[in-house]
Amino acid sequence: MIALLVRDMRLAMRAGGGFGLGLAFFLIVTVLVPFGVGPESGLLAKIAPGILWLGALLACLLSLDRIFALDWEDGSLDLLATSPLPMEGVVSVKALAHWLTTGLPLCLAAPLFGLLLSLPEAGYLWLILSLVIGTPALSVIGTFGAALTVGLKRGGLLLSLLVLPLYVPTLIFGAEVARRGAEGLDTMTPLLMLGGITCGTIALLPFASALVLRVNLR
Amino acid sequence: MGSIWEYANPVKFIRTSEIVLPWVSILATVTLIAGLVWGFFFTPDDYRQGSTVKIIYLHVPSALMAINVWFMMLVTSLIWLIRRHHVSALAAKAAAPVGIIMTVIALVTGAIWGQPMWGTWWAWDPRLTSFLILFLFYLGYIALWEAIDNPDTAADLTSVLCIVGSVFAMLSRYAVNFWNQGLHQGASLSLDKEENVADVFSTPLYVCIAGFVLLFIALVFLRTRTEIHRRRTKALLARERLG
Amino acid sequence: MTLTVKDLTISRGGIPVLEGLNFTVEPGRALVLRGPNGVGKTTLLRTVAKLQPPVEGEVICAPDAIAYAAHSDGLKSTLTVSENLHFWADVFGTKGIDGALKGFDLEALADRAAGGLSAGQKRRLGLARLLVTGRPLWVLDEPTVSLDVASVEMFADTVRAHLKQGGSALIATHIDLGLGEDVDVLDVGPYRAKPGQGKGAFDGDFDEGFL
Numbered sequence: 001m002i003a004l005l006v007r008d009m010r011l012a013m014r015a016g017g018g019f020g021l022g023l024a025f026f027l028i029v030t031v032l033v034p035f036g037v038g039p040e041s042g043l044l045a046k047i048a049p050g051i052l053w054l055g056a057l058l059a060c061l062l063s064l065d066r067i068f069a070l071d072w073e074d075g076s077l078d079l080l081a082t083s084p085l086p087m088e089g090v091v092s093v094k095a096l097a098h099w100l101t102t103g104l105p106l107c108l109a110a111p112l113f114g115l116l117l118s119l120p121e122a123g124y125l126w127l128i129l130s131l132v133i134g135t136p137a138l139s140v141i142g143t144f145g146a147a148l149t150v151g152l153k154r155g156g157l158l159l160s161l162l163v164l165p166l167y168v169p170t171l172i173f174g175a176e177v178a179r180r181g182a183e184g185l186d187t188m189t190p191l192l193m194l195g196g197i198t199c200g201t202i203a204l205l206p207f208a209s210a211l212v213l214r215v216n217l218r
Numbered sequence: 219m220g221s222i223w224e225y226a227n228p229v230k231f232i233r234t235s236e237i238v239l240p241w242v243s244i245l246a247t248v249t250l251i252a253g254l255v256w257g258f259f260f261t262p263d264d265y266r267q268g269s270t271v272k273i274i275y276l277h278v279p280s281a282l283m284a285i286n287v288w289f290m291m292l293v294t295s296l297i298w299l300i301r302r303h304h305v306s307a308l309a310a311k312a313a314a315p316v317g318i319i320m321t322v323i324a325l326v327t328g329a330i331w332g333q334p335m336w337g338t339w340w341a342w343d344p345r346l347t348s349f350l351i352l353f354l355f356y357l358g359y360i361a362l363w364e365a366i367d368n369p370d371t372a373a374d375l376t377s378v379l380c381i382v383g384s385v386f387a388m389l390s391r392y393a394v395n396f397w398n399q400g401l402h403q404g405a406s407l408s409l410d411k412e413e414n415v416a417d418v419f420s421t422p423l424y425v426c427i428a429g430f431v432l433l434f435i436a437l438v439f440l441r442t443r444t445e446i447h448r449r450r451t452k453a454l455l456a457r458e459r460l461g
Numbered sequence: 462m463t464l465t466v467k468d469l470t471i472s473r474g475g476i477p478v479l480e481g482l483n484f485t486v487e488p489g490r491a492l493v494l495r496g497p498n499g500v501g502k503t504t505l506l507r508t509v510a511k512l513q514p515p516v517e518g519e520v521i522c523a524p525d526a527i528a529y530a531a532h533s534d535g536l537k538s539t540l541t542v543s544e545n546l547h548f549w550a551d552v553f554g555t556k557g558i559d560g561a562l563k564g565f566d567l568e569a570l571a572d573r574a575a576g577g578l579s580a581g582q583k584r585r586l587g588l589a590r591l592l593v594t595g596r597p598l599w600v601l602d603e604p605t606v607s608l609d610v611a612s613v614e615m616f617a618d619t620v621r622a623h624l625k626q627g628g629s630a631l632i633a634t635h636i637d638l639g640l641g642e643d644v645d646v647l648d649v650g651p652y653r654a655k656p657g658q659g660k661g662a663f664d665g666d667f668d669e670g671f672l
Contacts, residue, residue, distance in 0.1 A: 003551030007537070007544075014539040075533030079590075082510050082529040083552050144382065148375055152365050161361055162379065165354040169389040172397045190396070197389065208382050215374040218513030368474050456476045 001089050004080075008097035011070075022059040022102040023109055029055040030113040041118040048117035049127060049178030055113070056106045056131060057171055060138045061163065063102050065156045067094050067146040068213070077150075081217050087210035095136075095143040095206070103135035119182060126181020130194060134174035137198040140205050141166045147213040169197055226303035228446050235439045242436045250429030257422040271419070273331045278423060279430035281324035284352060287317030287434065291359075292384050295377035305442065307373035308449070310380065311363055312441030316434055318356035325349055344394045351390050355383045369449060462526045462597040463487055464631065466509070468518035470654065473504045477516055477654035484647055488597070491620065491630040491640055496649040502633040503532075505649065506602050509631060528596040532603060534587025538576025542567055542586055545575050550593040561592035564619050565612075580607040588616060599623065599630040605638075613638070 033051050034044060071077040080090055110131055111124050119127065145163035149155035173194040180187045225231055257275035291310045298307040328346060329339045340346065362379055366372035463485060470480040478501035486492045494502050507513050509520050510529040536545055546558040562568045565585040570578065575586060584607050591599055599620075605613050617638045620630055624643050632638075 007548045075531050076535035079535040162358040166386045169393040172393040212378050
């Protein structure tokens, strides 16, 4: 399984833009928001946590269809299914690789983008913390969506339609942590809920993903 | 007498539903008309809400059905995954469009009711938001059915989506409640007598709910039959191609 | 490691294509499947490889015995030849790719990116993957597509060596590999599923009346 992770990371780096694309998208969303709502820093500071979470979510969504599509096209997925690796392991590693290439860079870059949106000082720590805890859930849920739509023509649009409703709880609690943090309120409840969702999805969803992936391969 | 699973045989299902369907349809029509006429014309106006309160006879039953249809899809999806009865999967497929229409009715009647009461067509109230999210889940479920050619693959994938979706729908409900305490009044019907609407209103409401349930049963029977016929036609065409 | 197939019925896209298949592949033997295009050879191989469930009957074989090779080789074009092989060696928990490189004459290409190889070279790399799996039963779908005469001979040598070591192979192919004594041939044409008869999934004892 480590071999699979190493291979996927290597592929992401060689393909160029594996890391960069999501980040660039995140940056553009952040830059466009002030054009849409006006440059007033009070308003921006108020909506910054929500916008940053939404941007991270969309950037994450952007790369989901690549999780399985390439392996499906060149036949690797069939070969992996007949290999000694359990399918649950394969989907978990795929989700981890997706998080390392999109989620982690987003977490690291978020403070910089927070600066652009005049996020209040108290908010930075909570923003990063909420993203670090929340984005793994986004990757795992997204992997489930990608497994559902692998091999479908026009799968990309359908993938967004299926995955976005599943993102609702994560988005609500994640943005709530960041917002309350920025306003100096108590963040414990949403933070615990967010952590609970992430742990739950990481523990259970790979079984569902592996099941639908096997169905899609036959 | 055999077990209930006998009716999962398509042939048996077609035969049984052929007998049952007309009766259920008639009963549904009668109950619905009775309930709605009673509710609209023979109940007093509410002292606060005036005559707008009467939209309750569409709003509450459709909202109840919107949730219950999803629950029924969850049950039939589980039956398909565990026992592999095609009728079960097809019933889930047949129920989804009915469910999404119920959700839309609930949302639209809610908006029409909300306008005079709250002064706005839409508010990001937890209940309204939950229904909007439910609508999105229905949309994704139906789109996935449409996107896949192989019927068994489609049944498997949509069933798993339905189960995972149910869990996330519950989560969303709690998340939304946490996110915004709302305007929406408490439940119109509950076991706790104190909160209930008055009896003059509730009796026709029960009749309307029964009517909606019967209507749903009739529609699902009808649509499941259509789906079975469609599968059968497809199979016959395939057999012809094989020669 | 014996592969036994009993009363197998298989379907493609929900429609039965082959039925009543019975065969065994003993260690040291190879079975070549023949039959016209679209008869269901690929479906049969995928069923044997446990990628899809049989409609009826069973495939009896140890789960960790099969190495499957399909039309597409599962190569990553941005990785080099040796990286591709190392990956599969790691996945299957075997050591060393030198034998595989030598067996298919890929040593000179080891550091080239797989994307830069010709179709025949890619195929050779795909087949070399079989050697790093270390598994006894090879299930091969049209392995000689886009190979030249010399490469086909190379492949035949590899299969012969594999059989000599007690391995076995199930191969769908149209060309004569020249494997000699150790080969049985099965024409799957006569096993084509006849609709409406037999116990297909769709008119079995209980559930279906669909086909």
